[in-house]
Amino acid sequence: MSTSDLPDPAPRSAPAPPAAETPVVGDAVGAMRNARAQLAELLGRTPESVSAISRDGTGWQVDVEVVELERIPDSTSVLAVYRVTLDADGLLLGYARSRRYTRGQVDRQ
Numbered sequence: 001m002s003t004s005d006l007p008d009p010a011p012r013s014a015p016a017p018p019a020a021e022t023p024v025v026g027d028a029v030g031a032m033r034n035a036r037a038q039l040a041e042l043l044g045r046t047p048e049s050v051s052a053i054s055r056d057g058t059g060w061q062v063d064v065e066v067v068e069l070e071r072i073p074d075s076t077s078v079l080a081v082y083r084v085t086l087d088a089d090g091l092l093l094g095y096a097r098s099r100r101y102t103r104g105q106v107d108r109q
Contacts, residue, residue: 039064059088060090063081068080079100
């Protein structure tokens with residue numbers, strides 16, 4: 001009997017992700033942590049801070065600041081604000097850069 005005569009093995013389901021990798025969002029702090037972590041993985045840069053967060057009917061909107069270009073002196077470094085959209089479970093649905101500015105720039109009204 002050859003291997004081609006054997007029945008196909010039963011399909012296997014994918015293993016569940018480890019608990020540490022499963023995002024947990026119950027509050028704004030959890031949403032901020034998930035937004036920072038997932039954006040860092042996508043961009044390959046460590047976020048500086050979160051400047052805004054809001055909850056909508058389906059999830060979260062989080063504005064995350066990231067250094068895009070480090071310069072000397074530090075006040076001339078270029079930062080960007082990314083709007084990160086998370087679903088209710090804390091999974092990233094999308095992101096977009098909404099603003100770029102130098103660190104020493106002050107918003108004027």
